[in-house]
Each structure stands twice: as structure tokens, then as C-alpha cells.
Amino acid sequence: MSGIWARYNAMLEAQPLLTKALTSLVGFTAGDVLAQAFVEGDDKPYDVMRTIRLGSFGFLVHGTTGHYFYGFLDSKMPGTKPVTVASKVFIDQTIWNPIFGLMFFGYLNVMEGKSLKEYQDKIQADLKTAVMGSWAVWVPAHTINFAFIPPSQRLLYINSIQIGYNVFLSFLGNKKVPEDETKEL
Secondary structure, three states, rough: HHHHHHHHHHHHHOOOOHHHHHHHHHHHHHHHHHHHHOOOOOOOOOOOHHHHHHHHHHHHHHHHHHHHHHHHHHHHHOOOHHHHHHHHHHHHHHHHHHHHHHHHHHHHHHHHHOOHHHHHHHHHHHHHHHHHHHHHHHHHHHHHHHHHHHHHHOOOOOHHHHHHHHHHHHHHHOOOOOHHHHHHH
């Protein structure tokens, strides 16, 4: 196990962006596989394309934007004092979290060939749920993250928690928007 950890750290040192993108690929893929296996009904067949969409989101969007966002946050607010940690968690959850939700639903919308109207309906129906659902997981997780996890390891830590959270995101991202909800808006 120490050999795998050493290789991961060597890759993280040599190619941090690629390593974080690959880590997010694994996290989002695993989260969707778990969602389809244990959360979705048994009557639905496994959707390989859905897993590819979620995994590619992890690779192309989550890993890369996370690398830059958390690097930027750490450069502007270094340290682990309680006020610094609380400020980072606040910024993450009030600014980054909604932006992340927009990117997540937008990416799925584009990859599924849906219209702008369908994207707007999805945002109206599920963005608030995604953001507020995130608070239960990510406020305590990021408090630990910003206080105790070295900056280079943050995305790995996030992705280890993200696997479980991705079960929720995968379910929410693939939930159909009820017709009556879109007509009311």
C-alpha cells in the first residue's frame, strides 16, 4: 500500500492537474456505479453512458476546476487558523458550491443533448436541493480539509468523500424534472 501511495504522490508532484483529474474520474465513476447499483430501482438496466458522462465530468471539470479553485483559495488565504478555515468553508459553500452545481447540471445537459430550457428547468428544480444537500456533507468535510489536509492532498481527500456524495449527485443529476414543476416556473 505504501508503494501505491508513494507513486500517487510522485505523480501528484510531477503532474498535479492530470493526477487530480484522474482522481476525480475515479471518484465520479465510482459514485455513479454505486448509485445505479444501490440507489436506483432494480427495474432499470445499468446505463453505461450515464457512468461515462459522470466520469468524464470528474475528469474534465471537477478535477481541473478543483485544482485551480482550491489552489487559488490557498494562495489568497494561507494557513489553518480557525478564522481562515471558517472563511474558506464559507467561500466554498456560498460561492463555489452553486457555481459547481451550475457546471454539473450544465455538463450533463450538454452531454445528453438537452435544450437550454431543459437546463433552466433542471436548475430551478434541483440546484437548491444540491446546494443545501451539500452543506450537510461539505461544511464538516471542508472544515477538516482546510484545517488538517495538506494542500497537495486536498482533492484526493475531497474525492474520497465525493464518492459517497456522488451517489446523491448522480441520483439528483439524472432525476427527471416533473412536468408540473416546469410549468409552474
